[in-house]
Amino acid sequence: MTPAALRVLEAAGRLFYERGIHAVGVDLIAAEAGVTKKTLYDRFGSKEQVVADYLADRDERWRAFLGRHLAAAPPAAAARVLAVFDAARAWSDEHGPRGCGMVNAHAEISDPAHPAHPIITGQKRWMLALFTDLAAEIAPDGAGRLGPALMLLHEGALVAHGLAVFPDPIRHAREQARALVTAAGDAAARR
Amino acid sequence: MTPAALRVLEAAGRLFYERGIHAVGVDLIAAEAGVTKKTLYDRFGSKEQVVADYLADRDERWRAFLGRHLAAAPPAAAARVLAVFDAARAWSDEHGPRGCGMVNAHAEISDPAHPAHPIITGQKRWMLALFTDLAAEIAPDGAGRLGPALMLLHEGALVAHGLAVFPDPIRHAREQARALVTAAGDAAARR
DNA sequence: CCGTCAATATACCGATCTGTATAGTGAGCG
DNA sequence: CGCTCACTATACAGATCGGTATATTGACGG
Structure with missing residues (x-):
């Protein structure tokens, strides 16, 4: 380069x-x-390629950024879930308040054959896998529900942050995630 | 017209x-x-005005569509919360799987002075007020947390549906919303 | 019967779009 | 020295963009 x-x-x-x-x-x-x-x-x-490279670069930066936050977090899975939301807030503080660049790009790119498409869906699949893996550490038999639930909170927080419809949605999402993982952890401990 | x-x-x-x-x-x-x-x-x-009228029309149709679903739902607030998610699924079945048209439009319109801007934020504020009002019926002293939580699940479900990263995110969101409102209702009943 | 008005058809405007062509500059390197 | 290569400068092509101009048609209401 x-x-x-x-x-x-x-x-x-x-x-x-x-x-x-x-x-x-x-x-x-x-x-x-x-x-x-x-x-x-x-x-x-081509411009298409600039777009694809822009998203691939952004994806790479986000994964590295999140990786640093996860490395600094306590090893317990519940704490690492919260670290994802902390990373999201820190990221948006640095990179601007217009929500998730992948989601915004997806809104503009309808053609599934566009080279940017697999990058966008790849990041989202990766995030879902991350949440599901962490969920499996917290409650092995509930990961199929807890993982997607955390993903929904995270995506909702990013879009609500971009729309600025109410203050600090990422903090709200973090609190809800905390409630979910503690409840799931308690339920798993009782079994 | x-x-x-x-x-x-x-x-x-x-x-x-x-x-x-x-x-x-x-x-x-x-x-x-x-x-x-x-x-x-x-x-x-102007094209700007066509865009604004498109979004205003879509907003009006969604509110009417949701109104019919709420009118057909049981009067209990918890059931009405679930009816919102049912309406979202039925809406996306009818109108296509590309997520929320307001969110997608917002991703393309950066200028806050665009006539479409107040329509987008207006719908989102209205949805938040709806969720918060329903939350207040379920747990009066927890509405400030339950309302935004439901909003986050709803927004997350719409964007996840558009990205198609995992199957049936609206059903997942509905299940999480059900857990939230029953927990909040139980807690309020114990007080 | 005549004016209004919604609509048609067609042509055009300047600006901007993605992308290409041509020519030249300067640094590094074998 | 001479080749490669990243880069600059400038001009242009063809298409499409949002928006306008001119002229015409047909229906409807006072």
Whole structure:
């Protein structure tokens, strides 16, 4: 990845997230990156590919960001669930309040053949697997319900945060998640 | 609202929801509606206004649809909460699996001055008020937590449904909502 | 019967869109 | 030295974008 390509990815990431994918043209991306369109097309080949690389980069950053938060959290599964919500809040503090970039991109990309599609669904599947794995540590026979429930709270928190319909939805979701995992943990301990 | 304007609104609603707002041009809307662009601009004045009217129409239809489901539900608040999730599933069965049209539109409209903005946030505020009112009937002193919790589950269910990351997220959300309202009702009864 | 009005058909405007073509510059490297 | 390669500058192509102009038709109501 050449320096110019990195600047394109940085500019595209900022502009796509803040204004939406279809609302941002390649001329603007190139100008903001301080790069000619020729260079952009030499490196990426098409706008579609810039979009896909933007989402893949964002996915990679989020997984690393979350990984650092999980590494700093206590080893107990319940605490790690809460660490996911803490990471989500810290991420949105850093990266802006427009909700989940994957969900926003999915709203603009209807074609399932678009190269961005597997990246979006891949991240969501990965997050569901993470929640389900943590749920299995807390209540092995209830993971099929607890995992999706945590996923729903997480997705709901991100979209509610983006819509700004009520204050601090991620904190609300974290509290609900805490109640769910403690209840599931207590029920598993009684068995 | 003239017959041609109604056809424009029908075509715009279908195309905007299926393909996204920026991906659909006014020429296509006019062609699909069997209407000339002149007529479209005589009736709506701008594409922005077509977008706003599309969302206002969708909002109105959803509230009426939900109202019919609530009218058919038992009067108990807990049952009415579940009826909201049942309505969401029936709605998505009828109107397509691409998630919430308001959330998708919000992902494409970054400008807060866009005429569609108050319609989107208005529907979400209305839904939160509905959930909070129902929560207050179930547990008067816990409505400030139960209402947003139900909202998070509902929003999460819609986005998860759109992303199709796991099967039947609305049913999952309904089950979680049932657990929440029964727990809150039991706690309120013990006091 | 005449004016209003919703609608048609068609052509056009300037701007912007993604993408390409041509020519040239400068640094690193064998 | 000479080749490669990342990059710049500029211009352009063809399509589509939102929006407008002109002229016409047909129905309906006072």
